[in-house]
Amino acid sequence: MSTSVNQAASVPLKLSLPSRTAVQATAERIGKYGMSHVLPPAIVLAVLLAVWEALCSVPGATLPAPSKVVADTWELIVNPFYDYGGNDVGMGWQILASLERVAYGYLLAVVAGIGLGVLVGQSTWAMRGLDPIFQVLRTVPPLAWLPLSLAAFQDSYPSAIFVIFITAIWPIIINTAVGVRNIPEDYRNVSRVLRLNGVEHFVKITLPAAAPYIFSGLRIGVGLSWLAIVAAEMLIGGVGIGFFIWDAWNASMISDIVLALIYVGIVGFILDRIVAALGKWVTRGTTTA
Structure with a gap:
């Protein structure tokens, strides 16, 4: 009786292992894709927006800063x-x-x-x-x-x-x-x-x-x-x-x-x-x- 209970208890663990592995593999692929494809353009875009904001926020600027563009539109x-x-x-x-x-x-x-x-x-x-x-x-x-x-x-x-x-x-x-x-x-x-x-x-x-x-x-x-x-x-x-x-x-x-x-x-x-x-x-x- 004890042996059958132990076997029954181990079944969910065995079934859950592949699921956890698949989730981890998916998470790793998403993380790698984000690091290689999403993060670089996001960083460059943030830098460009910061430079744009700094240049167009000074007195006498003829073009609107990003914050003003969002507010106006x-x-x-x-x-x-x-x-x-x-x-x-x-x-x-x-x-x-x-x-x-x-x-x-x-x-x-x-x-x-x-x-x-x-x-x-x-x-x-x-x-x-x-x-x-x-x-x-x-x-x-x-x-x-x-x-x-x-x-x-x-x-x-x-x-x-x-x-x-x-x-x-x-x-x-x-x-x-x-x-x-x-x-x-x-x-x-x-x-x-x-x-x-x-x-x-x-x-x-x-x-x-x-x-x-x-x-x-x-x-x-x-x-x-x-x-x-x-x-x-x-x-x-x-x-x-x-x-x-x-x-x-x-x-x-x-x-x-x-x-x-x-x-x-x-x-x-x-x-x-x-x-x-x-x-x-x-x-x-x-x-x-």
């Missing part, structure tokens, strides 16, 4: 989705309006850019004919296309989308073409042996092999898209984070501009991380995050 921070009608909406709606334009223009650039990139990468004739034109057009600043798009579309909304499209398409075309040209010849030989048709070759050989290059172009393109829409909205007006920044400048609301710039940077970082995560998943980790 507190209502925008705690209520980003207010809507008082017209263009008087919260910063959350402004960012969503900009993201909508970016989504349309960027998706169009993805479809056209990958298609043209595959064409240039696979066809020597297409590369010789189109690559010089692409190299010239990609050097044109994005905002230089805005007057032309306004003249063509006679409307600010499609004009902004066109600016996003023409900004994002060049890195997608170039990286896709490089990826297609760098597909190993062994892959092409396998396609010939298996007698894959054009569609099968594209889906099973071309896209998987060139995916790391394609997603590198997609990451560059999404970053450029977000940069371009902010600048374009300053000129075309209406709702959008770029228009919000310009409107705040006209009203001499510098703290609002600082907050908007912080949000612009955070959204741009998130967009880049999303495309990077998608690329890592599609290519099974062969792209760099």
